[in-house]
Amino acid sequence: MAMTRRKFIGATAVGTLAMAAVRRGVASSESLPHCPSGKIRVRKIYLAKPVPTWPTPKLDVPAEIRRVDGEIAKLQGEMPDIEFTGGELFRTTEDLSDNLKERIGDVDAVLVFNLTSTVGHLVRAVAEVGKPTILFSQPYSGHDWSGVATLQEQGNKIECLATSDWHELVDAMRPIRAIRRMKESRVVYLRNGEANKTYVGKAKDILGVDIISINEKRLNAAYKAADEKEARAFADRWIQGAIQVVEPTREEVIKSGRLYLAMRRLLAEEQAQAIAINCLGLFGAGKLPAYPCIGFSQLNNDLFVGACEADLDSTLTMLLFRYMVNQPGFISDPVVDTATNSVIHAHCVSATKMAGPDAPAAPYIIRSHLEDDKGAALQVKMRIGQTITMTRLVGNQLILVSTGTITDTPDVDRGCRTKITTRVADARKILEGYHHGLHRVIYYGDHVLDVKRLTRFLPALKVVEEG
Numbered sequence: 200m201a202m203t204r205r206k207f208i209g210a211t212a213v214g215t216l217a218m219a220a221v222r223r224g225v226a227s228s229e230s231l232p233h234c235p236s237g238k239i240r241v242r243k244i245y246l247a248k249p250v251p252t253w254p255t256p257k258l259d260v261p262a263e264i265r266r267v268d269g270e271i272a273k274l275q276g277e278m279p280d281i282e283f284t285g286g287e288l289f290r291t292t293e294d295l296s297d298n299l300k301e302r303i304g305d306v307d308a309v310l311v312f313n314l315t316s317t318v319g320h321l322v323r324a325v326a327e328v329g330k331p332t333i334l335f336s337q338p339y340s341g342h343d344w345s346g347v348a349t350l351q352e353q354g355n356k357i358e359c360l361a362t363s364d365w366h367e368l369v370d371a372m373r374p375i376r377a378i379r380r381m382k383e384s385r386v387v388y389l390r391n392g393e394a395n396k397t398y399v400g401k402a403k404d405i406l407g408v409d410i411i412s413i414n415e416k417r418l419n420a421a422y423k424a425a426d427e428k429e430a431r432a433f434a435d436r437w438i439q440g441a442i443q444v445v446e447p448t449r450e451e452v453i454k455s456g457r458l459y460l461a462m463r464r465l466l467a468e469e470q471a472q473a474i475a476i477n478c479l480g481l482f483g484a485g486k487l488p489a490y491p492c493i494g495f496s497q498l499n500n501d502l503f504v505g506a507c508e509a510d511l512d513s514t515l516t517m518l519l520f521r522y523m524v525n526q527p528g529f530i531s532d533p534v535v536d537t538a539t540n541s542v543i544h545a546h547c548v549s550a551t552k553m554a555g556p557d558a559p560a561a562p563y564i565i566r567s568h569l570e571d572d573k574g575a576a577l578q579v580k581m582r583i584g585q586t587i588t589m590t591r592l593v594g595n596q597l598i599l600v601s602t603g604t605i606t607d608t609p610d611v612d613r614g615c616r617t618k619i620t621t622r623v624a625d626a627r628k629i630l631e632g633y634h635h636g637l638h639r640v641i642y643y644g645d646h647v648l649d650v651k652r653l654t655r656f657l658p659a660l661k662v663v664e665e666g
């Protein structure tokens with residue numbers, strides 16, 4: 200049956216997703232998942248030599264500090280979760296010598312401004328405290344940016360913004376935010392048996408995230424307890440918003456709604472932000488009453504994480520990027536086509552708001568899950584011409600990354616329901632260097648720099664550029 204497409208009303212801002220869900224009528228009788236929202240604390244430090252020479256001997260250092268503070272204040276509305284503290288001026292090694300670590304305190308990062316030249320030794324002293332450190336080096340401030348690569352090679356968690364664009368500071372806060380939020384996050388994991396204890400321990404040690412294993416009985420109990428009226432309303436919104444509904448009946452989509460409510464209840468009970476389910480195995484074994492595909496789509500639209508096949512690497516990738524770039528990810532099974540220098544990405548779960556919760560929803564068709572022609576899933580038409588990032592966290596050790604451009608959304612009954620063809624820099628390089636399992640996670644935009652910055656602040660992770 201063909202139906203007119205309606206726009207969905209998205210969440211209005213990070214940190215207000217739960218209330219946005221209520222306003223949107225997703226459901227109101229159940230508890231809502233928890234969104235970490237505590238302030239992220241960044242310590243400001245100003246550095247200047249005792250008597251300025253470069254950039255000018257006439258530099259009024261206190262006035263320069265006031266100017267910088269004013270620029271930061273202009274950006275505060277774009278990063279309301281960041282609290283800037285401190286603001287001390289240090290001029291000599293002696294200024295920094297007494298209990299520097301204690302003086303910097305329990306903050307998430309340090310933001311350093313070199314107001315004059317010849318303060319590289321002070322930059323080093325701050326970086327060696329061990330906090331993620333950002334040196335904002337304006338043109339005509341000092342030459343201390345030239346020592347940052349050496350500091351990085353020596354294992355210091357430091358990034359340099361050598362720029363006249365103050366807005367780059369907003370972008371540089373992305374990995375700082377992700378690192379802090381991961382420490383406040385929990386993942387619900389559902390497979391046959393518990394998650395690997397070594398993996399769980401490493402995820403906790405490196406990312407700070409907790410992984411909680413549950414069994415299907417708990418999910419099924421929540422499914423049975425789900426409000427039928429809310430499940431029907433959920434189904435009707437998705438049906439009415441679709442271009443077309445092909446295979447599934449309304450009752451099948453209602454079952455998807457009930458499973459969504461069940462997953463959301465588990466997230467709320469565990470104060471978790473992500474859920475990973477062995478959907479293919481459990482549904483095939485008759486242990487799930489429905490596929491979670493559309494429920495995952497709704498969770499991902501709302502910037503929680505619903506991840507297929509109990510893939511923890513992809514789940515943690517999606518959670519990291521949710522905090523870093525404020526967008527949902529699309530787990531994919533890639534297909535390489537060297538003849539067209541392309542990689543095709545296909546899966547039966549996709550958010551419709553790949554550009555973020557405030558963006559318009561992409562058109563979609565409601566289909567069955569392709570591999571067994573059962574259940575309900577979405578065929579989402581992503582944006583042609585859109586730059587994308589292909590990425591994946593691997594074993595809490597590596598982050599794979601490359602970019603491409605969407606050139607097509609193939610409409611063929613081969614592969615999974617949602618498909619994008621992406622033109623890449625070198626498909627053969629991807630083919631010949633492909634490791635670390637099949638799945639990759641797709642994001643709108645070029646986020647290679649975000650990934651590199653993240654690994655500078657989390658040196659246990661290494662970047663591998665695939666394409």
